[in-house]
Each structure stands twice: as C-alpha cells, then as structure tokens.
Amino acid sequence: MRGRRSGSLAQDLEEQLSRWAERTGIVVEIWALPGGDAPPRVARAVLATLGEALANVERHSHANVVSIAVTLSDNGLRMTVSDDGVGFSGPATGRGVIAMQDHFADLRGTLTVNGVEGEGTTVTGAASRRGGRF
Template sequence: MRGGRSLAEALECDVTEWSERTGIRVERWALPATDVPSRIAQAVLTAIREALANVEAHSGAEVVSIAVTIGGSGLRMTVSDHGAGFDPGRAGGRGIARMRAAFTDVGGNLSVNSVPGEGTTVTGAVPKAR
C-alpha cells in the first residue's frame, strides 16, 4: 500500500473519516491482519469507497457493516446496510460497475444483493493465487 499503510490501516482511516463526515456509524466486523498485495488492496479500497458512497447517497441507513477477511481460499469483502435497498433488476449504475471492474481486474468477482426496504449487501471475493 502507498504510504507504508496496511490495508487494515487504510480501511480504518477511510471508514473513520467517512463516518465522521456523514454521521453514519460503521461497524467493523473484521479487518485483515495480514498483508495483501497492493493491487488487491486497491481493489478492496475502491469497492468499499464506492459502496459507502452509495450508502450515503441512496440508502438512508444509520449503520453500515464492513468485513474484510483473508483465509485459505483468498480474500472476502462484505459491505452491508439495512437501508432503503433497491430493485436489483433496475440498478446498474456506474458505482456498481466500478466495484465489479475493480474485483474483476484482480481475478475476483463481486455481487450486489438488495431487497427494497430491507437493505443491500455487496460481496467481493478474490481467490488465493495458486
């Protein structure tokens, strides 16, 4: 990561600043305890920033939850809120496209699941390199 920060440190800084600016509380369920290659770390940061921008602009949620874990199968990221949600069949904005592209560029995938009136969950995964 740039500036010598780990992914966990960069995430902590980003979400703290975002939460203070927006007044939306962020629950951090898990942050990675190990180093992550910089391309993958950048993909995660891009996706989380986009997801938080969508929460701020569209969801009306008071709380958003974030988890980034690294295990035997690779990296997994989840951003979830209990806000307004949306009809997934009618959504395909630029933010979602940027999140998907960030994960695709590092060999991963990203899904967005939303239920109107219930909230949205963004999940990204990057398999462990073989």
C-alpha cells in the first residue's frame, strides 16, 4: 500500500470491510473505529494488517462472523480482529502472521495471534505513543 486515499482511517476501514464482506459472504461486525484521523504511516499499517488478517480468515478459518475493533487515542493504537472459525492449537506461523507483526513493529508495537481450536482466532495489535508519536 503505497498511497493513501483522502478519506479518514475509519472511512477507509469501513470501505475495506464492506468490500471484503460482500466478496466473501462472511458477516463483519464493527465494534469500534477511530473517531479521528491517523498519521499516514499508522493508517497504512492498520489497513495492511487488516488486509492480512482478513485474508487469513478467508483462507483458513471457515468463519461465519468476524468482529473488528480499531481505536486510536492519545495513548496509542489498538486493533482486534476476531473470528468464530475453526481456530487452531499451537503457535501461529506463516507469511501472513510475520507480515502483520512487521506492520506493527514498524509502529514500535506488538501483534499477537491466538487461536482456540473449535472456537476461532483473535489477532490483537497494540502500539503506544511515545512523546506523542508512534
């Protein structure tokens, strides 16, 4: 994702989620979206991470519903993508997981992927602002 459209991060997320849900038939629940705009590098990291997470849901989870929460405050960024799919046991591996972790590492943040076999998977990313910046 080199460029960024002129919309807000929330608008960009809603558009990405709407297109994905329409294409896959998987229901998307939006629990929270950021109220303000984000710096371009933060927006790129969030949108790219969401794209990877949704690709994993589509390829591996057999989910019926995916729930999304993205919040941005003076303290930092939090992102959660949770599905009701097949889940997994053991550590999360693969190119998609590494890519998502790299996107959050670029923001000096962390990202974890946790699965519960038969219950689904949750991707959680967090990045704190330090000195007002990521």
